[in-house]
Each structure stands twice: as C-alpha cells, then as structure tokens.
Amino acid sequence: MLAPPVVWLGVLYLAALVLLFVAAFWKVDSFTGDLQHVWNVDNFTHIFQSSTYRAIALRTIGIAAAVTITDALIALPFAYFMARIAGPRTRAMLFVAVMVPLWSSYLVRVYAWRLILAHDGALNWALHGIGLPSVSVSYSNWAMWIVFSYIWLPFMILPVYTAIERIPDSLLEASRDLGARGARTTRKVVLPLALPGVVAGSIFTFSLTLGDYITPKLVGGTGSQFIGNVVYDSVGVANNIPFAAAYATVPLVVMAAYLLLARRSGAFEAL
Amino acid sequence: MTETRATRLALGLWTVLVLLFLFVPIAIIVVYAFNSSNIQSWPIAGWTTHWFGSAWRNQEIRDAFWLSIRAGLIATGIALLLGTLASFAVHRFRFFGREAISFIVVLPIALPGIITGMAFNSLFVFGGINFSLWTIVIGHATFCIVIVYNNVIARLRRTQTSLVEASMDLGADGLQTFRHVTLPVVSTALVAGGLLAFALSFDEVIVTTFTAGAQNTLPLWIFGSIRLGQHLPEVNVVVVAVIVLTLIPVIVAQRLTRDTGVLKRR
Numbered sequence: 001m002l003a004p005p006v007v008w009l010g011v012l013y014l015a016a017l018v019l020l021f022v023a024a025f026w027k028v029d030s031f032t033g034d035l036q037h038v039w040n041v042d043n044f045t046h047i048f049q050s051s052t053y054r055a056i057a058l059r060t061i062g063i064a065a066a067v068t069i070t071d072a073l074i075a076l077p078f079a080y081f082m083a084r085i086a087g088p089r090t091r092a093m094l095f096v097a098v099m100v101p102l103w104s105s106y107l108v109r110v111y112a113w114r115l116i117l118a119h120d121g122a123l124n125w126a127l128h129g130i131g132l133p134s135v136s137v138s139y140s141n142w143a144m145w146i147v148f149s150y151i152w153l154p155f156m157i158l159p160v161y162t163a164i165e166r167i168p169d170s171l172l173e174a175s176r177d178l179g180a181r182g183a184r185t186t187r188k189v190v191l192p193l194a195l196p197g198v199v200a201g202s203i204f205t206f207s208l209t210l211g212d213y214i215t216p217k218l219v220g221g222t223g224s225q226f227i228g229n230v231v232y233d234s235v236g237v238a239n240n241i242p243f244a245a246a247y248a249t250v251p252l253v254v255m256a257a258y259l260l261l262a263r264r265s266g267a268f269e270a271l
Numbered sequence: 272m273t274e275t276r277a278t279r280l281a282l283g284l285w286t287v288l289v290l291l292f293l294f295v296p297i298a299i300i301v302v303y304a305f306n307s308s309n310i311q312s313w314p315i316a317g318w319t320t321h322w323f324g325s326a327w328r329n330q331e332i333r334d335a336f337w338l339s340i341r342a343g344l345i346a347t348g349i350a351l352l353l354g355t356l357a358s359f360a361v362h363r364f365r366f367f368g369r370e371a372i373s374f375i376v377v378l379p380i381a382l383p384g385i386i387t388g389m390a391f392n393s394l395f396v397f398g399g400i401n402f403s404l405w406t407i408v409i410g411h412a413t414f415c416i417v418i419v420y421n422n423v424i425a426r427l428r429r430t431q432t433s434l435v436e437a438s439m440d441l442g443a444d445g446l447q448t449f450r451h452v453t454l455p456v457v458s459t460a461l462v463a464g465g466l467l468a469f470a471l472s473f474d475e476v477i478v479t480t481f482t483a484g485a486q487n488t489l490p491l492w493i494f495g496s497i498r499l500g501q502h503l504p505e506v507n508v509v510v511v512a513v514i515v516l517t518l519i520p521v522i523v524a525q526r527l528t529r530d531t532g533v534l535k536r537r
Binding site: 006017077080081104105106108120208212241248259 | 279353393409416476477490517
C-alpha cells in the first residue's frame with residue numbers, strides 16, 4: 001500500500017532534490033556551454049563574493065520578512081473578530097471569504113495589482129477622486145511588498161484564527177477579573193497564545209515569498225530581482241543549471257533555519 | 272463577551288476593510304474583461320463582450336487551455352491514488368518511518384516553489400528526458416498529493432474506529448468493510464481533495480515553467496502575454512475564465528468538507 005507513494009515521493013522527488021544539490025557542485029564550460037561533472041565549489045564562492053548576488057539574496061529575505069510582519073498585523077485583528085466576536089453565520093461567511101482568494105489563481109491576482117498600481121490604474125484614479133496627487137508605486141519594491149502581502153494574507157489568517165479560537169473564554173475572563181484592562185489582556189494573554197498561529201502562518205508567507213519570481217517580474221522594477229529570478233534566468237536564458245542549483249540552496253538554507261526556529265516556538269502543534 | 276463595545280466596533284470595521292482589500296482587486300479584474308478599449312486604464316472606456324469571442328477563437332489559447340485541463344486531470348488522478356494510499360497507511364499502521372512519510376508528503380509545498388521546479392528540471396535535463404505533457408504531470412502530481420492526503424487523513428482521524436470494528440464484528444471481511452464503511456466515509460473528502468488538487472494544478476506557474484519546456488499551459492500563456500504586453504484584452508477575458516474555473520471546484524469542495532455531521536448521522 002505504501003509502495004507507490006514512497007516510490008513517487010521518496011525515489012522520484014527526493015532523487016530530483018538530491019540531484020539538484022549534486023549539480024550545484026558541477027560546472028558549465030564557459031565556452032561550449034557543456035556540463036562538466038567536475039567537483040568544485042566555484043558556484044558558491046561566486047555567489048558569496050559577488051555583491052550583486054548578496055544584494056539580491058538580502059532583498060529577497062528582507063521583503064519576505066516585511067511581508068510576513070505586514071500580514072501578521074493585518075491578520076491578528078481580523079482573526080480575532082472572526083474567532084471571538086462574529087456569530088456562527090458571519091464566521092462561516094468570513095471563512096469562505098478567506099478560502100476563496102487563497103485558492104483562486106495566484107497569477108490572476110498578481111495581474112490585477114499590476115493593473116491597479118499602473119500609472120493610469122485604479123489606485124491613482126481613486127487618489128485623484130479624493131483630491132490627492134498620484135503616486136508611482138508600480139514597478140518598485142513597494143509594489144512587491146503590497147502584492148506579496150495581498151497574495152499570502154489568507155495563509156496567515158487561517159492559522160492565526162485557529163490559534164485564537166482555541167483560547168478558552170475563561171482565560172480572558174480571569175484576566176479581567178484580576179483587574180487587567182483590554183490592552184493588558186491583549187498583550188499578556190491573547191498575543192502570547194496567538195503567537196504559535198502567527199509563526200505557523202509566517203512559515204507560509206516567508207517560504208512562498210522566498211521562492212517567488214513571478215511577482216518581481218510582473219510588478220517589480222529593474223532593481224527588484226529576487227533569488228527566483230536569478231535561478232529562472234540561469235536555467236532558461238544562460239542554461240547554467242549548476243549555478244541555478246547553487247543559488248537555489250540559499251532559500252532552502254534560510255527556510256531550514258526558519259523551520260528549526262519555528263519548531264522551538266511550538267508552531268507545529270498549532271498547525 | 273469580554274470586549275467593550277468600542278473594541279468590537281473597531282474590530283468589525285477592520286474586518287470590513289480587510290474584506291475590501293481581498294475582493295476589490297478581483298472585482299476590478301472582472302470589470303477589465305469587459306473593457307471596450309485595448310488600452311488598460313481605469314476607469315474602463317466602455318463596455319463590450321467583444322474580447323470573449325476573440326479569446327474563444329484564439330487557437331493558442333485553446334491549445335494552452337486543453338493542455339492545462341489534460342495535465343490537471345492526469346495529475347489529479349495520480350494524486351488521488353497516491354495521496355489516498357499514503358493517508359490510509361499513515362492512519363492505519365504504526366511502522367518505521369511513519370513520521371518521515373508525513374514529512375515528505377508536505378515537503379513539495381513547504382519548500383519554495385523554485386526548488387521543486389529546479390529539482391525536476393535538473394532531473395529531466397540530466398536524465399535526457401524531453402519535456403512533454405508527462406513532465407508537467409510529474410511536477411503537478413507531486414505537489415497535489417499533499418492536498419488529497421490532508422483531506423483524507425483529516426476525515427479518517429474524525430471517523431470513530433468503532434465503525435470499522437463494528438463492521439468486522441458483524442462478520443464483514445476487510446474488503447467488505449472498506450467498500451461499505453470506509454469508502455463511504457471518506458468519499459466526500461476524496462472528491463474535495465481531488466477538486467482542490469485540480470484547482471491547484473490548473474493555475475500553477477512556478478513549478479510548471481521549469482517542467483514545461485516550450486509548451487504553454489494556460490497560466491504560462493497568461494504570464495508570457497503579460498510580460499510581452501501582447502493580447503492583453505484576451506488576457507483579461509482568460510483571467511476571468513480562470514477565476515471562475517478554479518472557484519467552482521473550491522466552493523464545491525468547501526461544501527463537501529463542511530462538518531455536516533455525516534459521520535454522526537449514520
């Protein structure tokens with residue numbers, strides 16, 4: 001019974017992953033473009049020594065972090081309302097309202113923002129409507145921050161909701177009975193208990209942003225390259241799989257470190 | 272209720288704003304599909320359904336659409352089979368490496384998409400395998416397995432083991448129990464998992480670019496057209512079609528997995 005899934009994931013997929021990392025230690029002949037099975041760490045030294053590749057990696061990680069924080073801030077009040085204030089009917093409706101964008105096409109939603117943020121798009125139209133000057137956020141890091149925060153928000157809301165919903169009423173009542181006011185209860189009771197949910201959500205928002213290259217390509221500017229764009233171009237344009245593989249290990253190592261940290265905070269039990 | 276009235280109002284207002292944030296972009300993209308001008312500015316110049324016909328007649332779009340449907344259906348089929356097998360095994364038996372199975376099933380969606388894409392790309396290139404429908408299917412099936420697996424195992428965990436035990440006590444053999452008890456219990460979870468897997472496969476881009484070679488799935492066609500700035504009116508129409516096509520399975524799946532008390536009623 002186990003054999004087919006194990007063969008598919010354990011043999012096919014794992015083999016592909018292992019091959020990817022082995023390939024990172026190969027190189028491509030710069031004249032002929034042929035692959036050479038020569039063990040070397042040139043790809044990695046190249047990545048570490050080049051200020052461009054360092055900057056791209058830092059930009060990717062920085063925006064992933066900014067998106068994660070933004071989504072956590074948007075999701076917390078929303079999830080609190082959904083879990084503790086909304087009635088059963090409203091809650092069910094909100095649940096569907098979060099699930100629909102989560103599952104509807106990623107590409108379509110990025111494209112929608114490309115149109116909205118464009119110079120003659122809906123954002124500037126709305127700003128003019130209320131008498132404000134137009135902004136030019138399209139094709140910039142700001143645009144990427146907005147779009148990524150939009151795209152991955154449902155992935156943050158759901159685990160935060162689950163975490164907040166599990167907080168027993170009695171804890172909040174006890175906090176009030178002991179004289180804590182709203183703000184203090186939020187800080188001392190709700191936030192610590194919601195944290196595993198936030199961490200669980202951050203795994204998605206962080207990992208999905210790290211591995212993306214579509215959004216930078218569609219709404220980012222010339223200086224908005226992501227790790228994913230370099231990987232994509234190395235495969236598609238330069239045909240240099242070893243280098244692409246080496247650069248792809250950066251998000252992998254970052255994610256592995258992040259997952260280890262997340263496990264300490266008990267986020268996996270909250271999933 | 273421990274919250275003050277003001278707090279509740281503020282939270283309610285925030286919720287409304289977040290809902291607007293989530294849905295206004297989707298509404299705007301739907302309006303663009305009816306734009307009478309081929310210049311993409313807001314507000315739209317006028318209303319027309321002209322581009323629907325022109326997209327329908329476009330052979331490139333049709334080919335891409337069918338490729339996406341075929342890849343999605345085959346990948347969903349594979350994911351249903353493998354995901355169900357894995358979930359039954361993990362649920363029913365305690366065996367060495369059980370934790371590893373549940374970990375590796377989730378891996379394709381826990382890892383950033385470029386890694387899965389790159390991994391398969393190097394496998395195909397170094398293995399001398401030409402890109403085809405099947406290379407797309409292999410990539411898609413891999414990340415769809417977890418969707419089926421999660422749906423089915425969640426259902427199995429909520430099912431009381433007493434149902435299976437009762438069936439066995441009444442003299443049914445393993446196969447009969449599976450056919451008359453287990454299968455009916457997990458059937459809606461299977462359908463829901465399959466629908467979600469199809470929806471995921473139908474609009475996947477990141478892994479697909481690495482496993483499609485020169486072929487165009489519908490999302491790849493959309494992506495390519497946006498980047499080149501070609502056929503934008505048709506892109507707007509196709510994009511609305513994609514929203515509708517992925518929305519239907521998702522809503523149906525949502526209804527199927529709702530706690531309807533099926534297990535308690537029977």
